[in-house]
Amino acid sequence: MADHELDYRVDVIDAKTGETMYKGKLKSAKGTSWGQYAFQYSYDFTPISRPGEYKIKVGDIFSPVISIRVPDQKSWLSDALGFMRQQRCGYNPYFDIVCHQKDGRLFDGPVEDSTFYDFTGGWHDAGDQLKYLITSSNATARLLMSYELSPESFVDRFDAMGHPYPNGIPDILDEAKWGLDWLLKLHPKKDWLIHQIADDRDHRGFKFPDKDNAEYGWGPNSYRPAYFATGEPQGLGKWKSQATGISNIAGRSAAALALGARIWKRLGYDDGFALRCETAAKELFNMGKSREGYQQGNSYGAPYRYNENSWADDMEWAAAELYKLSGNENYLQEAIHYSSIIKDDGWMARDTMLHYELYPFMNLGHYSLFDVAPDSVKTQLTDWYKSNIEKVIECGKTNAFEIGVPFLWCSNNLMVN
Numbered sequence: 001m002a003d004h005e006l007d008y009r010v011d012v013i014d015a016k017t018g019e020t021m022y023k024g025k026l027k028s029a030k031g032t033s034w035g036q037y038a039f040q041y042s043y044d045f046t047p048i049s050r051p052g053e054y055k056i057k058v059g060d061i062f063s064p065v066i067s068i069r070v071p072d073q074k075s076w077l078s079d080a081l082g083f084m085r086q087q088r089c090g091y092n093p094y095f096d097i098v099c100h101q102k103d104g105r106l107f108d109g110p111v112e113d114s115t116f117y118d119f120t121g122g123w124h125d126a127g128d129q130l131k132y133l134i135t136s137s138n139a140t141a142r143l144l145m146s147y148e149l150s151p152e153s154f155v156d157r158f159d160a161m162g163h164p165y166p167n168g169i170p171d172i173l174d175e176a177k178w179g180l181d182w183l184l185k186l187h188p189k190k191d192w193l194i195h196q197i198a199d200d201r202d203h204r205g206f207k208f209p210d211k212d213n214a215e216y217g218w219g220p221n222s223y224r225p226a227y228f229a230t231g232e233p234q235g236l237g238k239w240k241s242q243a244t245g246i247s248n249i250a251g252r253s254a255a256a257l258a259l260g261a262r263i264w265k266r267l268g269y270d271d272g273f274a275l276r277c278e279t280a281a282k283e284l285f286n287m288g289k290s291r292e293g294y295q296q297g298n299s300y301g302a303p304y305r306y307n308e309n310s311w312a313d314d315m316e317w318a319a320a321e322l323y324k325l326s327g328n329e330n331y332l333q334e335a336i337h338y339s340s341i342i343k344d345d346g347w348m349a350r351d352t353m354l355h356y357e358l359y360p361f362m363n364l365g366h367y368s369l370f371d372v373a374p375d376s377v378k379t380q381l382t383d384w385y386k387s388n389i390e391k392v393i394e395c396g397k398t399n400a401f402e403i404g405v406p407f408l409w410c411s412n413n414l415m416v417n
């Protein structure tokens, strides 16, 4: 980016010695202007692969230091799992503390409001410490899918509690089970599903999880509300969600549990656990079928929430995974049915969207169904992905970064997907 025309010649120099290692040319970047910068250029240094510390020099302008390294994939993956352990609620191995033991008091369920049930566990949502099934169902399922894609990539350095002692189980599955255990807790009865613990009253700046000064009516660091998935607009304060059903969270949780059941069965870790996951997955799929629509995140004092409004993608995902688990043809037909409802709908076709609308950012139902679908359906699924990817590539031509995702809060999720 520049406010004046630049010399086109580029030197890539060794950051330590200043020696020119490569010579090249800037390319004038096509697209609209960026902020106040009328001149935009790109320089492709993909051919430079030798590890080292470099700077790019254009005229008398130097870039910051650019490091090229050989990636250590296993250590990246371990770091990512370390972050998940750091997010754990109930017992947090990162801080070695026990937190949020009074989760939670149930609201909008078939029992008297504020009746206590045990919903401890799961993961804190972000820097804040509330907990969502919307995101945790996705995180759990993706951990399991990642393992299936590349089991050899994952090491065993931690035990189930997140302590640094190997336990004979790949750490990614230890983490997935932390999620599955919580999903099972949120579905304590055949027709019950709890989808959120606490709300934006959590947002009181940085706080240690075991000294949570958030206040929900029972004093600080005490009970937190647990929201029953009603499929209706919901919220205990001023703001209500726009929920229409529950099949996004029921479907996605069913997909995660079916994946877990299949992997646990195959590895022969614990048949009882696999059976519990399978039963819960089937029950949740049925709940999703009977209440088609989407449940959203609940807020209390602010209009902010997770605005997911797609659900057929999640039911497709659940049905495809249940078919792989059970071999029951009805699930395959259900998966094809739901795929034909969601089709190519997604953020990729749009210039903007609400926060977490069209979650989980890519349709993993299509991906999951592809493995087992008849050829004609396979072609259709591929076409839906392809047409969306082409839209993003086309949109990327409108800016110098060649990035075709809408620039909005959390658009890094869109980029990754």
Ligand SMILES: [Ca+2]
Pocket (backbone or CB within 6 Å): 155, 156, 157, 158, 159, 160, 166, 167, 168, 169, 170, 171, 174
């Ligand atoms: Ca382990």
Ligand SMILES: [Ca+2]
Pocket (backbone or CB within 6 Å): 248, 308, 309, 310, 311, 312, 313, 314, 358, 359, 360
């Ligand atoms: Ca969805």
